[in-house]
Amino acid sequence: MPPRLPLALALALVLPLISPLPLVHPLLEQPLLAQDALPRKPYGQFPKVKVDTGERSRLTVKKNWLGKRRPSPTVPILVLAGHADSQKMSGSGTNGHAVAVRGAPPMQPGMTDEAFWNLLTARRIAKLGKLWGLNIRFYDPGVRTIYNADDPRTNWSQGKRHVQNGGYALEIHYDAYGRDGYGSGVIPRVYGGQTVIDEALHQKFGCFPWDFRGVLGAPKRGITMLELGKLEGDVENKLRNPATREGALNYLADQVVTTIAKALGVPPPLPEIPATTVAGQEQAPPPQIPSPPVINIPVSSTDGQGSTQGAAGAATGL
Ligand SMILES: [Zn+2]
Numbered sequence: 001m002p003p004r005l006p007l008a009l010a011l012a013l014v015l016p017l018i019s020p021l022p023l024v025h026p027l028l029e030q031p032l033l034a035q036d037a038l039p040r041k042p043y044g045q046f047p048k049v050k051v052d053t054g055e056r057s058r059l060t061v062k063k064n065w066l067g068k069r070r071p072s073p074t075v076p077i078l079v080l081a082g083h084a085d086s087q088k089m090s091g092s093g094t095n096g097h098a099v100a101v102r103g104a105p106p107m108q109p110g111m112t113d114e115a116f117w118n119l120l121t122a123r124r125i126a127k128l129g130k131l132w133g134l135n136i137r138f139y140d141p142g143v144r145t146i147y148n149a150d151d152p153r154t155n156w157s158q159g160k161r162h163v164q165n166g167g168y169a170l171e172i173h174y175d176a177y178g179r180d181g182y183g184s185g186v187i188p189r190v191y192g193g194q195t196v197i198d199e200a201l202h203q204k205f206g207c208f209p210w211d212f213r214g215v216l217g218a219p220k221r222g223i224t225m226l227e228l229g230k231l232e233g234d235v236e237n238k239l240r241n242p243a244t245r246e247g248a249l250n251y252l253a254d255q256v257v258t259t260i261a262k263a264l265g266v267p268p269p270l271p272e273i274p275a276t277t278v279a280g281q282e283q284a285p286p287p288q289i290p291s292p293p294v295i296n297i298p299v300s301s302t303d304g305q306g307s308t309q310g311a312a313g314a315a316t317g318l
Contacts (some may be wrong), residue, residue: 041133043268048254051238053229056206057185058140065188067199071168073264077124077136078132078156078162080223081118082173083139087111093118097232098240107240111144114174114231120227122172124253131259133269135283135309149217156221163192163222170197170256171218171225177232184229187212191222198224200263206257228252 020282081148083093093114098104103252107116122138129136141153149156169189173180194210201207205226210219218225229235238248261268 003033028260031271032222041131041269042271043128044254046128046169046250046254047247048291049238051229051248051251052234053184053205053252054233054235055183055230057208057227059182059208059212060185060202060206062209063202063207065194065198067194067196067277069189069193069195071195071264072195074135075264076165076167077129077134078159078167078169078259079122079136079138079278080159080169080171081115081122081138081140082155082225083115084119084122085113085143085146085154087115089147094174094176094181094231096174096236097230098236100177104240107192111129112205112220112275113236115144117174118172120175120249121252124249125170125172125256126252127258128250129260131269132257132266134257134264135260136260141237154309156217158222159218159223160191160221169223170195171223172229172256173225174235175227176230177230177236179233180198181230182208182227185227187216187219187225188217189222189224189228190219195263197263200257200259201226204259225257227254238290 078157081090081226086092087110093112094100094116095106096113099106107113118138121139126136126138139155139158141158143153146154148154151157155171159171175183184207185208186198186201187208188202189209190195190210201224205228210228216225217270235248235252237243
């Protein structure tokens with residue numbers, strides 16, 4: 001991807017110099033805007049395959065924290081993939097039911113399936129979060145085995161520094177299969193104090209006590225951990241099946257993005273307003289929007305069933 005950008009940027013920089021146009025001429029802005037315009041499209045126009053993330057953490061009943069801190073809607077959010085820097089060493093994550101029990105080949109040699117799916121899911125969360133308009137990015141340590149947890153490249157070091165600078169950091173995980181796993185849930189950050197994002201993730205996915213296993217390394221450094229579900233059953237099947245993988249990743253990432261955005265009070269991006277009110281409309285092709293049919297619906301009969309979009313509960317409760 002990056003190779004294309006420098007050319008576009010170079011053109012954008014050079015064109016104003018050689019053409020007698022005002023600096024903010026709309027023609028010059030269009031190529032850049034065309035790419036940046038993505039977040040202005042209605043959010044949610046991607047295929048989704050519903051995934052049953054299974055039971056919620058059985059430790060949810062032991063919740064001993066309350067997320068009250070309220071970050072700014074523009075708080076920088078850093079998404080991390082659990083175990084992305086700790087492969088081939090202790091703490092490399094779960095192999096998942098398919099590999100460990102059914103003997104399936106790992107998704108990628110040299111890496112646990114959890115780390116593999118954490119990477120794809122965390123990346124997708126950042127991508128969809130940007131579409132929503134959140135100030136969110138993904139960090140990949142690149143190196144898959146870093147023995148020193150305090151090496152500046154590790155998830156923990158990057159997350160800690162991010163939180164120290166006032167950001168919010170979220171590390172994505174899938175839980176162990178079978179009886180070793182607890183189910184989906186948030187393990188909230190300790191350093192920095194629990195936030196309304198942590199609270200919302202608890203509502204959505206369940207939770208763990210703040211001092212789970214004597215405070216884990218990530219929460220101690222201010223990084224909230226999210227277990228999306230055990231790596232087994234429907235989650236694992238739909239991730240592994242190439243036909244459902246993209247939709248499943250979108251579904252899972254969307255659950256997280258929507259929860260964070262609502263907690264921060266960030267509304268979804270509005271649809272593009274059709275050309276008529278926008279300056280420079282002479283460039284725009286005539287909108288091909290068919291005029292909606294006028295139907296007189298009796299008010300009483302539709303009350304209360306108009307909105308299914310916000311029915312996040314329908315997607316969970318599984
Ligand atoms: Zn994990």
